Amino acid sequence: MSMKTEALQAAHGAEEQPLHHQFEELPQQNESYVVGMWVFLVTEIMFFGGMFLAYVLYRWRYSEAWFEAHTKLDIPLGTTNTVVLLTSSLTMALAVHFAQLRNKRLQLAMLGATIGLACVFLVIKAFEWSAKFQHGLVPGPNFTWEGLVPAPQAQLFYSLYFGMTGLHALHVIIGIVVIGVLALLTALDHPLVKNDFIPTELVGLYWHFVDIVGIFLFPLFYLIPK
Amino acid sequence: MSTVAPVFQGESPQSPPSYLKAGHTIKSWLLTGDHKRIAILYLIAVSVFFFFGSIAASMIRVELVSPRGVMLENDTYNKVFTAHGIIMIFFFLIPAIPAVLGNFLLPIMIGARDLAFPRLNLLSWYLYVAGGLCALLAMAFGGVDTGWTFYTPYSSMYSNTNVTLTIVGAFIAGFSSIATGINFIVTVHKMRAPGMTWFRLPLMVWGSYATSVIIVLGTPVVAITLLLVVMERVFHIGVFSPELGGDPVLFQHLFWFYSHPAVYIMILPAMGVINEVITCFTRKRIFGYHFIAFSSLAIAGLGFLVWGHHMFVSSQSMYQGMVFSLLSYLVAVPSAIKTFNWTATIYKGSVRFQTPFLYVLGFIGLFVVGGLTGLFLAAMSTDVHLTDTYFVVAHFHYVMVGGTIMGFLAGLHFWWPKFFGKMYPDNWGKLSALIIFIGFNLTFLPQFVLGYLGMPRRYHYYYFAPEFQFWHIASTAGASILAVGFLIPAVYLLWSLKYGPDAGPNPWGAKGLEWTIPSPPPTTNFVEIPVVREEPYAYDAEADEREERVPAETKR
Amino acid sequence: MNFPLMPDQASNFARPYDALFFALTALTILFTVIVGALVLYFAVKYRKGNRVDRSGAVESHLGLEITWTVIPLILGLVMFWWAAKLYVDTRQPPQDAMEIFVIGKQWMWHAQHANGVRENNELHVPVGVPVRLTMISQDVIHSFFVPQFRIKQDVLPGRYTQQWFIATKPGKYNLFCAEYCGTQHSEMGGYIYALPPQEFQKWLASGGDKKRPNQPTMADLGKQLYDRLACGNCHGSQDSPRGPSLYGLYGARRRMTDGSIVEATASYIREAIKNPYAKINEGYQNTMPEYRELTEEDLLNLIAYIRTLGTSKAPGPVLGNAMPAQIDGGNR
Structure with a gap:
């Protein structure tokens, strides 16, 4: 946290951050936004939580079928994607760091890198998904399952796989849009973000949450033990 | 006199205009960030939904007068009771007190200029309206017949009505709730005025805070659950359908994990309102402040652990049932604590029988019955007989109508002069409170008997058991009285907007920061942020009585 | 038109469940009256302008708080224990229970006796003999509900659920579906006929209502x-x-x-x-x-x-x- 204090002091030395009318002072405003973001992330955890509960139930109930079903997932691609996501978390953290130091150039570069890595993640995910489409592993009337375990149980695995990675991918897309808007506003010195590292920090919190979900999804779907 | 620095802030020549006069264009309302204007927008919207929900309720009651129905077909009847449930729960009861009274009062009560995130607040209203429109569209064009509980696999595989669009509506409205919840939590944590410590907060704020915690933790779960139902309808993913390997009871677990706490989303803010009104009209400090505050949190916490009592006959295991039953008995205790504390608050007060206080009396009476009849349903053996019958219907109407709507009306009548600066005719208010109380009991007491006799809920016809008819007729008769009771306030409150006498900043002589500013308040609430130096509810019944006895001339 | 207050007590569950029901009713009335009377008495006694002693009012009292926390808690636990014990004790059907199979579907009940007799929307059972129902749904969730027997059990698709009872009184009783199941939910019902054992045996041997004896079992x-x-x-x-x-x-x-x-x-x-x-x-x-x-x-x-x-x-x-x-x- 000392980095933040330094940054705040640096900020106070330079131009003042804008203060919105409902707040009395800057620390109150900044803390409000951060607390608000954390509460929002709690709702996100509960949102994914419902699906994780369904996952736990059916993995426990149909453990054999799920093991069989998971072997059709591409572990190298999944691993690559996890690494990509982790790296994007690093670049995002650096973007926040440079925002606090008011180094606009490096902040923008790091935001750009994060967007880039997020796009790489989506492209890899798209390859994975299209392979599943070709192999008829998409739940629904066209679901085909050749293995020994019953098709409905394998289909449930893929239902939750598509449901959860799909919801995660949706979060990644939203993240790309939000980071893009943030970068644009920063580049234009828009008053919403000028001299204010809090928006970057908030977006960073969101992005780390998206990463953490991704990190949970990888072992849960790709690395099911026999 | 007040909890604020001694200077009264209103009515000085340079005081800013009231929030109602801060702009007259439609745009100035629809794009406002002012929590008070948003509260008014919510008030209008929830009133509209209450009206629609009541129409559906009347149709249900008329239909049940005869064992073979009066005018509707089976599927129409099913759509009508579904509409009643969805509109009343998702679009009236859940937002009514938090989004109207809470929105308006919470920032003022803690001495803030606005909620922490005004634009998010406005967004939540738009989401609410959008969700509501989706649901209304679904009902207008074909309807939906799953019941508000959307039980699978009926909702996900069998019903061929507009389930998807309705769920989209409920889903969007859920995000509106979440936005309000986040806003309240942050505001209470970060925006309190100097000196406004946690234990100086008005108990209404504690109630709203506990509600927000439930919203934040529960609403996302029901959102994803409903989303899964839609995905099952559209893509046949099979999470809930046994034909596809899923488990229909999983839906019930996920659904009640939210929907039982949702009952507390509806009742906790009402309890908060009761604290404010009962202290003012008994001129007493609240009895047992800390116990009331912590009982709200206890209800919020325990409320998440009792959902299984909706499922005693759904094939869950005996031991699971026992745990849920035990926890359900425990959650009754904090409610009992509140009730006894309110009773003790009246003791040695200086009681004024004005409209808001009558609603409080009604609330206590009906909530006690509603809460205690919950014990029948938390008991595993009696629940077997009573669940899914009219006993349940009567029980939750006692809690939700007797509790939430009485609380809402108490609060609306208490703060109406603050909202609009106008007084309504108190005698009409008292009359309507009495009519509502009588009509309500006539409507729902017979339903306890019906439930015990075995009338299942969601039944259109009961020609198998024509002996139920007497009680249905009694209930419908009561409902018509109740309807009159609801119409009267609608008339005189609207009348008061134009013809009501000016209320002045503090018509009730009430304590609390909201009564230290003009009525209606200026846009930024306070000219200067107040410094709180007093404990909450600094009423003194004895002093008030002494003052009352001083002849009017010497008072001047 | 009559106004009945309680359903017949026609099974082994009815009396013990009703005893608990009446105890809870008494508790409800007692507490409602206590709270209601106190609230009204205080409100009237301490109404504005009434000259009564208002001195010495306190704003909290730990002893009182503990009292009205502990008393409801104990009463609640007693009620919980009573209800749970009753439920657990009556949960397991006797080993020798006569088995009847029930299939729920939109919108009818179909019952099969072991000897092959079938019934739709009706169920004949003997009085005094434990009967076990093994039930399953063909489509959505239904719920088998006989108010006069005080029994109700959800009937799920894809999984058998069980319910047992001993009818104690000959007669004709209501059978309802208690879980909303679609358009004709309210008409998915019929009657349970509890017959004296000999009469039931005769009915069963003669092939039920359709009088088709010697059906394949x-x-x-x-x-x-x-x-x-x-x-x-x-x-x-x-x-x-x-x-x-x-x-x-x-x-x-x-x-x-x-x-x-x-x-x-x-x-x-x-x-x-x-x-x-x-x-x-x-x-x-x-x-x-x-x-x-x-x-x-x-x-x-x-x-x-x-x-x-x-x-x-x-x-x-x-x-x-x-x-x-x-x-x-x-x-x-």
């Missing part, structure tokens, strides 16, 4: 199905490399490939037929085809037949070669 129908599907090719009278024997299966405890021990209940057997790979007996491969097209009625008949194969292994012919006729011998 459920087990007979199950046997026909067993033969038609050639189940015996793999499941003979003794374990074969292809499949375990069904003799003595019902109620037995078997070890599965994942190490778990499973009791062969009706639900297990149903799943094993429709969905053979969900659980596989230790030492076997998952080679059995899925019989997904079987109706719930078929499955109940098959289970009824499997039950007749007894609880101990019968001597039989060579492995994997059991002819249905041979299986038939000695076990009926």
Whole structure:
């Protein structure tokens, strides 16, 4: 946290951050936004939580079928994607760091890198998904399952796989849009973000949450033990 | 006199205009960030939904007068009771007190200029309206017949009505709730005025805070659950359908994990309102402040652990049932604590029988019955007989109508002069409170008997058991009285907007920061942020009585 | 028009459940009256302008708070214990209960007696004899509700649920579906007829209301199905490399490939037929085809037949070669 204090002091030395009318002072405003973001992330955890509960139930109930079903997932691609996501978390953290130091150039570069890595993640995910489409592993009337375990149980695995990675991918897309808007506003010195590292920090919190979900999804779907 | 620095802030020549006069264009309302204007927008919207929900309720009651129905077909009847449930729960009861009274009062009560995130607040209203429109569209064009509980696999595989669009509506409205919840939590944590410590907060704020915690933790779960139902309808993913390997009871677990706490989303803010009104009209400090505050949190916490009592006959295991039953008995205790504390608050007060206080009396009476009849349903053996019958219907109407709507009306009548600066005719208010109380009991007491006799809920016809008819007729008769009771306030409150006498900043002589500013308040609430130096509810019944006895001339 | 206050007490559950119901009712009335009377008494006594002593009012009192926390808590726990104990004690059906199978579907109840008598939207049961219902739904969730018996049990698709009772009074009682199930939910009901035992036996022997005696029993129908599907090719009278024997299966405890021990209940057997790979007996491969097209009625008949194969292994012919006729011998 000392980095933040330094940054705040640096900020106070330079131009003042804008203060919105409902707040009395800057620390109150900044803390409000951060607390608000954390509460929002709690709702996100509960949102994914419902699906994780369904996952736990059916993995426990149909453990054999799920093991069989998971072997059709591409572990190298999944691993690559996890690494990509982790790296994007690093670049995002650096973007926040440079925002606090008011180094606009490096902040923008790091935001750009994060967007880039997020796009790489989506492209890899798209390859994975299209392979599943070709192999008829998409739940629904066209679901085909050749293995020994019953098709409905394998289909449930893929239902939750598509449901959860799909919801995660949706979060990644939203993240790309939000980071893009943030970068644009920063580049234009828009008053919403000028001299204010809090928006970057908030977006960073969101992005780390998206990463953490991704990190949970990888072992849960790709690395099911026999 | 007040909890604020001694200077009264209103009515000085340079005081800013009231929030109602801060702009007259439609745009100035629809794009406002002012929590008070948003509260008014919510008030209008929830009133509209209450009206629609009541129409559906009347149709249900008329239909049940005869064992073979009066005018509707089976599927129409099913759509009508579904509409009643969805509109009343998702679009009236859940937002009514938090989004109207809470929105308006919470920032003022803690001495803030606005909620922490005004634009998010406005967004939540738009989401609410959008969700509501989706649901209304679904009902207008074909309807939906799953019941508000959307039980699978009926909702996900069998019903061929507009389930998807309705769920989209409920889903969007859920995000509106979440936005309000986040806003309240942050505001209470970060925006309190100097000196406004946690234990100086008005108990209404504690109630709203506990509600927000439930919203934040529960609403996302029901959102994803409903989303899964839609995905099952559209893509046949099979999470809930046994034909596809899923488990229909999983839906019930996920659904009640939210929907039982949702009952507390509806009742906790009402309890908060009761604290404010009962202290003012008994001129007493609240009895047992800390116990009331912590009982709200206890209800919020325990409320998440009792959902299984909706499922005693759904094939869950005996031991699971026992745990849920035990926890359900425990959650009754904090409610009992509140009730006894309110009773003790009246003791040695200086009681004024004005409209808001009558609603409080009604609330206590009906909530006690509603809460205690919950014990029948938390008991595993009696629940077997009573669940899914009219006993349940009567029980939750006692809690939700007797509790939430009485609380809402108490609060609306208490703060109406603050909202609009106008007084309504108190005698009409008292009359309507009495009519509502009588009509309500006539409507729902017979339903306890019906439930015990075995009338299942969601039944259109009961020609198998024509002996139920007497009680249905009694209930419908009561409902018509109740309807009159609801119409009267609608008339005189609207009348008061134009013809009501000016209320002045503090018509009730009430304590609390909201009564230290003009009525209606200026846009930024306070000219200067107040410094709180007093404990909450600094009423003194004895002093008030002494003052009352001083002849009017010497008072001047 | 009459205004009844309580339903008939017509089963073993009615009296004990009603006793609890009345105790809770008394508690409700007591507390409502206490709170209501206190509130009104205080409100009137301390109304504005009434000259009464208002001095010495306190704003908190730990002793009072503890009192009105502990008393409701104790009362609540007592009620919980009473209710839970009653529920647990009456949960398990007696071993010798007469079994009736019930299928719920949109929008009717279909019941099958073991001897093959079927009924729709009606159920005849003997008075004084424990009856166990094994129930399943063919589509959505229903709920089997007989108010005069104080029983209710959800009827789920894909899984058997059980309910038992002893009718104690001859008569005609309501049967309702209590879980909303679609358009004609309110008409998915009928009547339960509780008959004196001899009368019931006569009714059953004469083939029920349709007066068709000597129908094939459920087990007979199950046997026909067993033969038609050639189940015996793999499941003979003794374990074969292809499949375990069904003799003595019902109620037995078997070890599965994942190490778990499973009791062969009706639900297990149903799943094993429709969905053979969900659980596989230790030492076997998952080679059995899925019989997904079987109706719930078929499955109940098959289970009824499997039950007749007894609880101990019968001597039989060579492995994997059991002819249905041979299986038939000695076990009926």
